[in-house]
Amino acid sequence: MDQILTELNLMRGPLAAFVLSGLIGWERESRSRSAGLRTHILVGVSAALFIVLGENLVTNFAKQDDQVRFDMIGILGAVVSGVSFLGAGAIFSSKRSEGTKGLTTAASLLAVAAVGMTCGLHLYVLATGVTLLALLTLGPLGRLTDAQKSGGAGTTSDQ
Template identity: 40%
Template sequence: MFDTQIPILEMFFRLLAAAGLALLLGLERELRGKAAGLRSHMLVALGSSAFIMMGLHILLATAEGDPSARIDPTRVVEGVIGGIGFLGAGSIIQSQGNIQGITTGASIWMAGAIGVASGIGNFALAGMVALMALIIMVVLGRFEHEVIKGN
């Protein structure tokens, strides 16, 4: 019914992993009242995963002898990273010399990395990235506010 290089169930699990792991980062931002929260992070990871799988589909079709399907998979990754960088930059605000949103921009970028890792089926990498990013955002965020800034 569907002509795909990656089995449908495998695609579903890759997309689910991307969205589920990005949910953790988005939840942290949501709980802090940031503009880019749950849905934003999940959609970035889901889109990244889907674009990577599309690139893999074209790459695998080329390997099977379809000469019309030529792709350099690194260009797909570059495109995804560039697009996510644009979204992240949009979350950074400068107001009267005070810059805000850098952590949110970085977390959106990390959601893209989680999506790419999930899209290629590297769930261990996706999980480690999500866990480390969450530790940095939560634990080091508290440390920064309580110890360094003294709040």
């Protein structure tokens, strides 16, 4: 029973990441972007889980042997590298001089990974604040830059 309660307690991070990443994903989905609700949730929850697993490894196994070393910074770096690889797949250049597409999608995936990692560390106020900043950037600021682009020729598409 104690193990179940411990694991339920560990679920707080991934659950918070689910909600916060879902908010960002919903914004992307509502604008019909290539990476939407499900993709953002999966990236955020996965990032949180990697952090929770890393912290659990440190807590459970570091006491057993002084020779065992754990690098939480390495876990953070691995998550960033993996998500950056996904983001690179979302970015492409148009041969018809339409510019580069997918930069904002790639950036939003990186943002939800950061939110997920922050939730995995149980820093919920920070994760919520960053989510609100991301939503402000994607929402009102996105509409502002879209309006500016429609008035003139832009070379970068917000996708």
